[in-house]
Amino acid sequence: MAADERSSGYYNEAREIASMAAWRAYHDLQIKELAAKSYPKAPALMNMFERAGIKPTDINSVEDLEQLPVTTKSDLARLQAENPPFGGFLTVPVNQLKRIFMSPGPIYDPQGTANEFWGWSEGFYAAGFRPRDVVINTFGYQMTPAGLMFEESLLDIGCCIIPTGVGNTETQVKLMREMGVTGFVGMASFLRKIGETAIAQGLDPRKDLALEIGYVAAEILTDTLRSEVEEMFGMRLRQGYGTADCGCLAYECSERNGMHFTSNAYVEILDPRTRETMGPGEPGEVVVTLFNPTYPLLRFGTGDLSAYTIAECACGRTAPRLTRIMGRVDQVTKVKGMFVHPQQAQAVIAKFPQVKKFQIVVTRSDEIDSLTFKLEMAEAPSAGDPFYDEIGGAIQKGIKLRPRIEIIAPGTLAENCELILDERVWDK
Numbered sequence: 001m002a003a004d005e006r007s008s009g010y011y012n013e014a015r016e017i018a019s020m021a022a023w024r025a026y027h028d029l030q031i032k033e034l035a036a037k038s039y040p041k042a043p044a045l046m047n048m049f050e051r052a053g054i055k056p057t058d059i060n061s062v063e064d065l066e067q068l069p070v071t072t073k074s075d076l077a078r079l080q081a082e083n084p085p086f087g088g089f090l091t092v093p094v095n096q097l098k099r100i101f102m103s104p105g106p107i108y109d110p111q112g113t114a115n116e117f118w119g120w121s122e123g124f125y126a127a128g129f130r131p132r133d134v135v136i137n138t139f140g141y142q143m144t145p146a147g148l149m150f151e152e153s154l155l156d157i158g159c160c161i162i163p164t165g166v167g168n169t170e171t172q173v174k175l176m177r178e179m180g181v182t183g184f185v186g187m188a189s190f191l192r193k194i195g196e197t198a199i200a201q202g203l204d205p206r207k208d209l210a211l212e213i214g215y216v217a218a219e220i221l222t223d224t225l226r227s228e229v230e231e232m233f234g235m236r237l238r239q240g241y242g243t244a245d246c247g248c249l250a251y252e253c254s255e256r257n258g259m260h261f262t263s264n265a266y267v268e269i270l271d272p273r274t275r276e277t278m279g280p281g282e283p284g285e286v287v288v289t290l291f292n293p294t295y296p297l298l299r300f301g302t303g304d305l306s307a308y309t310i311a312e313c314a315c316g317r318t319a320p321r322l323t324r325i326m327g328r329v330d331q332v333t334k335v336k337g338m339f340v341h342p343q344q345a346q347a348v349i350a351k352f353p354q355v356k357k358f359q360i361v362v363t364r365s366d367e368i369d370s371l372t373f374k375l376e377m378a379e380a381p382s383a384g385d386p387f388y389d390e391i392g393g394a395i396q397k398g399i400k401l402r403p404r405i406e407i408i409a410p411g412t413l414a415e416n417c418e419l420i421l422d423e424r425v426w427d428k
Ligand SMILES: [Zn+2]
Pocket: 253, 254, 255, 260, 313, 314, 315, 316, 317
């Protein structure tokens, strides 16, 4: 299939290219209806509203959601344990569900009867999946929802699926060759492994396999890994972001410049501690309200740290985009009002291969935070070496803070040392 055929069109044009005013009106209506219809059937919502001192009729717009608390993943696990099996969020009897899954936590994930319940079709289509693609789905099909979650949407689009699950790389290569597989769904690192297996068998993945399009999720996709895999197969690789509890929350389009918010949920970025709403470019926790009347999780805190942009996208979709997933909120440290995450720091340091190991130390004196990057290097650069400016600049660009750079002797840092050591002492 020609590349432009995979880039054009929309899964749900009316929603995806709606004006901001229409997009806003749609969200307000979804939230109003969700509160009104789910409240009488979901005891968890009744408790939540009662504690917040509001009634469902008080929820008429996205701003009104601010009156409700955020339910985190650990809150959900606790609520499910206290009030099994679904913590009072399920609005239908259990035997009216289509499927029930269990994710680590443990958390039970219900699947209702709605078509493509987790909403990945929009993302698959934007990535370039089309009817009659033959797709290997390498996510697991047992217990957790991943495999079937993606399968429902691939079927919805009109793809033919080979439910391979994880592992069996040689069999995956055989199936890809013999079935003319054009699409891959799974983790990028696994696709690279399949490619390496094919090469070890004397095959050229670009010529001997027909793979054109891939969709990856469940791990942070680095530019290096993406380019390596795209080059290896001569294909296009796009990513989506979602969770087992929520399904699809954001997805890349052909432009590959961030992940558009799904039209199946209202996405907020909040300060993980104060719950203040963060603006474009400011990192915070991804909190979502799914337009899902079967399992209405209002303001569900995913625990993932990200930021968004409202800049226009050449694909025509108007939804804001998550710029990237920066890691888990519980690993984040706030320094001078900016979030510093080990993964952000790793991404910056990876550009300097001469740095063997590093540790960030945060200290505070006279009520001012300071940030020191301790770097282990085989050879310490002399004073005035451009390395200091280069790495200082890269860190400032990556995490928006100016650090002090300290070169330490190789072997100083323990093998599994904390990447961020917070030595600040707070007033009692
Ligand atoms: Zn776009």
